[in-house]
Amino acid sequence: MVNNEIGHRRPEKLSSATGELKPTGGVMRRALRYLSRYRTQALLPYVFLTIATLAQLAVPRMVRNMIDAVTRGAIADQVLKALERIPATFINQALPRILDVLNYPTTWDLQQLRDRLSQDVSHAPGDLMRAAIAILAFAVVRGLFAFLQSYWAERNSQAVAFDLRNELYAKIQRLSFSYHDRQQTGQLMVRATDDVEKLRLFLGQGLLQLVGAIILLTGTLILLFSTNPGLALTTLWILPVALVLFAVFSRISRPMFTRVQQRLSELNTILQENLAGIKVIKAFVREREEQAKFRSAADRLMNQQIAIARLFTFLFPFAFLIANLGQATILYAGGQRIIQGLLTLGEWQEFSLYLVFLFLPIAQFGFIINQFSQASASAVRIFEILDAQSDVVEKPNAIVLPPIQGHVKFENVSFRYFGSGEPVLKNVSFEVQPGQTVALLGATGSGKTTIINLIPRFYDPTEGRILIDGYDIRDVTLQSLRSQIGIVLQETTLFSGTIRDNIAFGKPDATMDEIIAAAKAAAAHDFIMSFPQGYDTLVGERGTTLSGGQKQRIALARALLLNPRILILDEATSNVDVATEVQIQTALQQLMKGRTSFVIAQRISTVMNADLILVLDRGQIVAQGRHEDLLEESEIYAEIYSSQLLDDEAQFTADAVILPGD
Ligand SMILES: Nc1ncnc2c1ncn2[C@@H]1O[C@H](COP(=O)(O)OP(=O)(O)OP(=O)(O)O)[C@@H](O)[C@H]1O
Numbered sequence: 001m002v003n004n005e006i007g008h009r010r011p012e013k014l015s016s017a018t019g020e021l022k023p024t025g026g027v028m029r030r031a032l033r034y035l036s037r038y039r040t041q042a043l044l045p046y047v048f049l050t051i052a053t054l055a056q057l058a059v060p061r062m063v064r065n066m067i068d069a070v071t072r073g074a075i076a077d078q079v080l081k082a083l084e085r086i087p088a089t090f091i092n093q094a095l096p097r098i099l100d101v102l103n104y105p106t107t108w109d110l111q112q113l114r115d116r117l118s119q120d121v122s123h124a125p126g127d128l129m130r131a132a133i134a135i136l137a138f139a140v141v142r143g144l145f146a147f148l149q150s151y152w153a154e155r156n157s158q159a160v161a162f163d164l165r166n167e168l169y170a171k172i173q174r175l176s177f178s179y180h181d182r183q184q185t186g187q188l189m190v191r192a193t194d195d196v197e198k199l200r201l202f203l204g205q206g207l208l209q210l211v212g213a214i215i216l217l218t219g220t221l222i223l224l225f226s227t228n229p230g231l232a233l234t235t236l237w238i239l240p241v242a243l244v245l246f247a248v249f250s251r252i253s254r255p256m257f258t259r260v261q262q263r264l265s266e267l268n269t270i271l272q273e274n275l276a277g278i279k280v281i282k283a284f285v286r287e288r289e290e291q292a293k294f295r296s297a298a299d300r301l302m303n304q305q306i307a308i309a310r311l312f313t314f315l316f317p318f319a320f321l322i323a324n325l326g327q328a329t330i331l332y333a334g335g336q337r338i339i340q341g342l343l344t345l346g347e348w349q350e351f352s353l354y355l356v357f358l359f360l361p362i363a364q365f366g367f368i369i370n371q372f373s374q375a376s377a378s379a380v381r382i383f384e385i386l387d388a389q390s391d392v393v394e395k396p397n398a399i400v401l402p403p404i405q406g407h408v409k410f411e412n413v414s415f416r417y418f419g420s421g422e423p424v425l426k427n428v429s430f431e432v433q434p435g436q437t438v439a440l441l442g443a444t445g446s447g448k449t450t451i452i453n454l455i456p457r458f459y460d461p462t463e464g465r466i467l468i469d470g471y472d473i474r475d476v477t478l479q480s481l482r483s484q485i486g487i488v489l490q491e492t493t494l495f496s497g498t499i500r501d502n503i504a505f506g507k508p509d510a511t512m513d514e515i516i517a518a519a520k521a522a523a524a525h526d527f528i529m530s531f532p533q534g535y536d537t538l539v540g541e542r543g544t545t546l547s548g549g550q551k552q553r554i555a556l557a558r559a560l561l562l563n564p565r566i567l568i569l570d571e572a573t574s575n576v577d578v579a580t581e582v583q584i585q586t587a588l589q590q591l592m593k594g595r596t597s598f599v600i601a602q603r604i605s606t607v608m609n610a611d612l613i614l615v616l617d618r619g620q621i622v623a624q625g626r627h628e629d630l631l632e633e634s635e636i637y638a639e640i641y642s643s644q645l646l647d648d649e650a651q652f653t654a655d656a657v658i659l660p661g662d
Contacts, residue, residue: 027376027380028379030379031199031203031379032203032207034160034164034203035156035157035160037163038156038160041152041155041156044148044152045148045149045150045152045153045156045208046149046208046211048145048146048148048149048152049145049146049211049212049215050215051141051145052142052145052212053212053216053219054215054219055138055139055145056142056216056357057216057219057223057357058138059139059353060349060350060353060354060357061223061350062131062135062138063131063346063349063350064344064346064347064349064350065131065346066127066128066131067345067346067349068344068346069123069124069127069131070128071344071345072120073120073121073123073124073125073127074124075120076116076117076118076120076121077117079098079102080114080117080121083110083113083117088110092110095108095109095110095113099113153205153208154204156203156204157200157201157203157205158200158204160199160200160203160204161196161199164196164199164200164382165192167386168191168192168196168385169192171385171386172188172192172385174390175385175390176390176391176392176458177453177458177459178391178392178417178418178459179388179390179391181417181418182418182419185272185276186265186267186268186271186272187265189268190261191378191381191384191385194261194264194378195261195378195381195382196378198261198374198375198378199375199378199379199382201371201375202372202375203375206367206368206375209367210365210368210372213361213362213364213365213368214361216361217358217361219357220361223354224351224354227347227351228337228343228347230337230342231330231333231334231347232351234329234330234333235326235329235330235351235355235358237329238322238323238325238326238329238355238358238359238362239358241322242319242322242359242362243365245315245318245319246315246362246363246365246366246369249311249312249315249366249370250366250369250370252311253308253370253373256304256308256311257308257370257377259304260304260305260308261374261378261381263301266297266301267294267297267298270290270293270297271294274290315366319359322359323355323356323359326358326359327352327355330351330352330355331352334351334352335348391418392457392458392460394477394478395474395475398475398478399477400476401468401469401471401476401477401480401481401484403484403565404468404469404565404566405469405565406434406469406566406595406596407431407432407433407434407467407468407469407470408431408455408466408467408468408566408596409431409432409467410428410429410431410466411464411466411467412427412429412463412464412465413425413427413428413429413461413463413464413465413466414427414428414461414462414464415450415454415459415462415463416462417459422619423462424450424619425447425450425454425619426619426620427464427620428447428451428464428619429464429621430614430621430624432611432612434565434596436597436611436612437592437596437597437609437610437611437612438596438597438598438599438610438611438612438613438614439601439606439610439612439613439614440452440599440601440614440616441607441614441615441616441637441640442615442616442640443616443617443640446616446617446618447619448600449570449600451614452568452570452600455468455566455568456481456482456485456487456568457473457474457478457481468566483506483564484564484565484566485567486506486559486560486564486566486591486595487567487568488552488555488559488567488568488569488570488591489555490570490571492548492551492552492554492555494540494554494555496538496539497538498533498536498539499531499534499537499539499554500512500515500536502539502540502554502558503515503518503519503524503554503561504558504561505558506559506561506562507561507562510561514561515557515561516535518557518558518561519535519554519557521557521560521587521591522553522554522556522560522587523583523584523587524553524554524556524557524587527550527553539554549583553583553587556584556591559591560590560591564595565595566595566597567591567592567595567596567597569588569591569592569597569598569599569600570599570600571588571599571600571601571603571606585605607627607641608627610626611626612624612626613625613626613627613630613637615634615636615640617636622634623637
């Protein structure tokens with residue numbers, strides 16, 4: 001038995017539509033690695049931040065110097081005036097006490113004291129000026145480095161977002177069909193845009209704020225304790241209280257942020273489906289219901305966001321209460337120490353300012369934790385995609401498929417879609433010689449599309465194997481395999497751009513002559529030339545709208561340009577008129593000539609001309625052979641022939657009549 005190991009492989013982690021996965025520290029470490037790719041550039045904002053924070057920390061000390069200079073000068077002035085009014089005998093008696101109270105050496109005489117007091121008075125304006133200039137200088141340094149820090153942080157985080165978006169896009173492109181079968185487009189879009197933005201915000205701002213807050217907190221504590229350990233101790237109680245407060249808030253808010261992302265994804269899914277299916281909605285007059293569906297999703301998103309806003313309106317009053325209590329403690333305990341002569345006015349003010357610096361980082365921690373929660377929830381959602389394993393993987397030692405002849409062999413191929421119990425294909429075996437045309441016939445859901453999806457490895461068989469020119473298609477590189485297979489599906493997708501770009505989609509370096517030749521063979525040249533801009537006519541979302549038949553012929557030209565040895569066609573001509581049908585029919589025959597072609601047949605002519613007809617019934621080949629033989633041998637074929645194809649006979653006759661002269 002040939003068991004396909006790859007076919008059994010399932011994605012390790014299924015991307016959850018609900019995003020209920022728990023964020024882990026590991027994902028954030030991994031996200032940080034994206035930042036560390038930028039090495040020195042990634043460190044710059046942290047260097048600037050440290051300088052700006054140190055400048056910020058210096059300011060209260062300058063304020064203290066300023067106040068102390070002013071009070072010293074003012075007190076000296078008053079003492080000088082008092083000394084002039086008191087008789088010298090009294091002063092000389094009390095001099096040692098006076099010197100002691102003023103903190104001067106008790107051995108000084110009156111003249112020395114006077115000189116010193118005059119000096120204090122005359123120095124005060126200079127000290128005041130110097131302190132003011134220092135405050136200004138520190139403010140300038142802080143502002144300048146804060147600017148540099150923000151600029152580089154933004155630059156780096158944008159670079160990370162750029163990398164992540166590109167990686168996500170590349171991965172989404174690489175993931176197999178079965179992954180996309182299970183994913184909602186809206187979900188993928190939110191992950192590639194909004195989730196990347198959330199992670200970027202944390203890497204750009206949150207992380208920097210965290211480091212800034214840690215420096216500020218540590219610096220403040222060191223300065224407080226070095227100034228007055230006793231007073232510092234009295235303020236410390238606010239640290240644990242604030243930490244508990246913010247921890248509680250972050251715990252409550254974290255799941256709320258995850259729910260916001262889910263609601264946003266739901267809203268996007270509805271929006272995306274509605275935009276893609278706008279015609280169906282209008283045709284079935286479902287605008288009102290769809291609007292209601294959208295509105296209710298928008299409502300759920302809004303409610304979730306309001307819930308978060310409500311939570312945070314509670315946080316601020318609490319935070320301010322703690323800050324004010326801290327201030328009150330400082331004012332009271334500091335005031336007492338001043339009365340006892342243990343603290344200067346300047347130190348009192350310095351403490352009061354540093355207290356703000358103590359509280360600020362703690363308040364920031366609350367926000368940073370929330371930002372971290374949001375970012376890690378988003379990172380989980382992003383890495384889920386990046387880690388998703390494609391069901392169709394290229395072997396590490398895959399070889400390049402050499403130019404093929406087009407011999408195709410299915411050996412006992414069975415296939416089951418992910419999540420579906422019953423196999424959709426059972427023991428399918430057939431062989432096609434180079435250049436032959438294979439027509440696939442069968443009731444709807446019998447497995448025709450599934451068979452053709454296996455040839456370019458959009459899915460891998462669950463059992464059995466497929467050989468092209470004797471190569472197991474799982475042993476060759478996807479690029480070399482798919483580039484030799486041309487596919488024209490019923491539903492034609494054109495991309496925004498010119499007609500020329502669309503034809504050259506699979507071979508961008510094609511010359512204009514090659515493009516025109518392909519268009520002529522696909523019976524598309526004439527209608528293309530009827531547009532004023534010819535091959536430069538814009539199509540796609542904002543360009544000229546082409547008819548179904550025109551789009552199909554562009555798709556044919558696109559496949560023809562690749563000159564593939566194997567061709568896969570899903571015949572559908574129901575939406576075109578007889579003349580176009582004939583043109584397409586001719587183009588198709590042209591296209592199939594000399595190539596191994598697999599056609600999901602709708603037309604009797606295709607079936608009658610086919611070298612091999614595969615009749616499918618519930619995933620099994622119930623008959624195979626040529627038309628004449630099958631008509632005699634297979635009851636089921638005769639039935640399909642009469643019920644599904646015979647109706648086309650009139651059409652076929654009409655085509656046949658027109659064809660010779662075409
Ligand atoms: N992506 C998918 N995931 C799960 N099941 C699928 C998927 N695509 C098709 N199926 C199931 O596999 C079976 C075969 O589908 P397939 O599209 O191959 O039939 P078909 O013969 O091409 O039908 P039709 O003529 O209607 O296009 C069906 O029962 C279908 O429901």
